[in-house]
Amino acid sequence: MKNYSAFILTFLVGLLFSTCIDPYHFESERPEWSLGMEGFITTLPKAHRIRLSRVDRFSPDFNGLNRPETLAKVLIKDDLGNVEVLTETTAGVYLTHEDFAAKIGRSYNLEILLNNGKRFISRPEIVVAAPIVDSLSYRSVKTATSNAMIDEVGVRIFAHFQDPPDERNFYFWNMQVSDFQMIAEPELNLNSPFHPTCPRCPNPLDCCRVCYYSERPSPPNVNTAEDSDFNGVYQNMPIAYIKDNGLRFKGIYKAKIQHLSVSQEAYRHLKLVGQQLSLTGTVFDPPPANIRGNLISLDEPDDQPLGFFFASDEIELETYIHPDRLEFLFRPQTLFPTDCRSYVVGIGITKPNDPTAIPADWKPN
Known part of the structure; x- marks a missing residue:
């Protein structure tokens, strides 16, 4: 009886260590990351800042969240066709010229061309005067x-x-x-x-x-x-x-x-x-x-970039x-x-x- 019990115990231990668990592979149908944008412009002359980052949609280990989006081409355009080209000063941070300022009554929108070819544009924003x-x-x-x-x-x-x-x-x-x-x-x-x-x-x-x-x-x-x-x-x-x-x-x-x-x-x-x-x-x-912000992807209509670009007095x-x-x-x-x-x-x-x-x-x- 003791030998039979030892045999059963040995069999169960062997079964435990020999059993394999098949991992479940999760595949998201959505993009792995979204574009994140922070920034706005005002009527005061200064170097206005736009910050771009990659925001992970799914990240079980929370690695790589909010990575800076570098080497992008960032433009600010008004309704008269004037274009301001921003310069990347640090990773993911883009600045206008120091004398750049929005004007009351004009409308502005932000255009972004990423290094991988993806294009984004914001809906136009009109500058309204602020009371003193x-x-x-x-x-x-x-x-x-x-x-x-x-x-x-x-x-x-x-x-x-x-x-x-x-x-x-x-x-x-x-x-x-x-x-x-x-x-x-x-x-x-x-x-x-x-x-x-x-x-x-x-x-x-x-x-x-x-x-x-x-x-x-x-x-x-x-x-x-x-x-x-x-x-x-x-x-x-x-x-x-x-x-x-x-x-x-x-x-x-x-x-x-x-x-x-x-x-x-x-x-x-x-x-x-x-x-x-x-x-x-x-x-x-x-x-x-x-x-949801006011940025639109020109390449993938279902993509939802984060952030809202606005222009203010x-x-x-x-x-x-x-x-x-x-x-x-x-x-x-x-x-x-x-x-x-x-x-x-x-x-x-x-x-x-x-x-x-x-x-x-x-x-x-």
């Missing part, structure tokens, strides 16, 4: 979070302007790279815990208390509006929100914002992008989805946010740096060569 902003204001706000003990604190910026009557207007406010003071506390510096004579004793530093850093505020938020409910009415419109992380508003913060007019189609696209960025993972979120806005004028400030549990030059730069933050140097355009009111 009289002033900006700001105030601190608190928002409840999932943690009942801690509220989110931030600063909301408002624009004051007259919406033009008897016409449809669509707006987009885009946060730019902004400067802020990094305030340190050199007087609170302590000796190392391994100091030979006085571990952790007070040892105030001679430098440095105030530094200047730059950042693009995160998390990003897309601020748009359309005037169907306030056509022709003077506006006090919220145009930006900056989350307080405990460091941003310890000193003065210089917020820079683009005030842009956009088309109805661009507004709809940007609004959908904003909804996707605001997903929190709850059951109340709309389902995530690819957002731009007005540059800026305001200095003073911490002593904010009702709420977020105080983190972590200690502030004792030397502002030693601040560990995070994602999106730029440290200048000399952080203690005051920027040339720094003129707080």
Whole structure:
């Protein structure tokens, strides 16, 4: 009986190791990647940027996502036949000439010829004048979070302007790279815990208390509006929100914002992008989805490139946010740096060569 049981066990083990599993080969009927485009042009003369990338449709190992699309020919054309040829400066990034600017009343479209011969074109976008902003204001706000003990604190910026009557207007406010003071506390510096004579004793530093850093505020938020409910009415419109992380508003913060007019189609696209960025993972979120842009493939009608090229009238806005004028400030549990030059730069933050140097355009009111 024991020999019979041993035989059965040996047979089952051999069967286990000799069994082959045929892999299931999945073949997608759609292209392996799509073209991704980011960028727009405005009426301010500067080097406008168009970024091209390859966006994988299916990638089980998540390798190769958003690879830059290089060696493409990128053109911007207007309705009068003028052509702007963009130059690739870094991988996948194409720039116009530094004096290029769109003109109000003209329409523009983007043409792309990839190195593999694929051609893409955007639907034309007409530039509409943006109303002048009289002033900006700001105030601190608190928002409840999932943690009942801690509220989110931030600063909301408002624009004051007259919406033009008897016409449809669509707006987009885009946060730019902004400067802020990094305030340190050199007087609170302590000796190392391994100091030979006085571990952790007070040892105030001679430098440095105030530094200047730059950042693009995160998390990003897309601020748009359309005037169907306030056509022709003077506006006090919220145009930006900056989350307080405990460091941003310890000193003065210089917020820079683009005030842009956009088309109805661009507004709809940007609004959908904003909804996707605001997903929190709850059951109340709309389902995530690819957002169709205004690019068309001239070779494969079923191909759906991602991105929306638009042309806008731009007005540059800026305001200095003073911490002593904010009702709420977020105080983190972590200690502030004792030397502002030693601040560990995070994602999106730029440290200048000399952080203690005051920027040339720094003129707080």
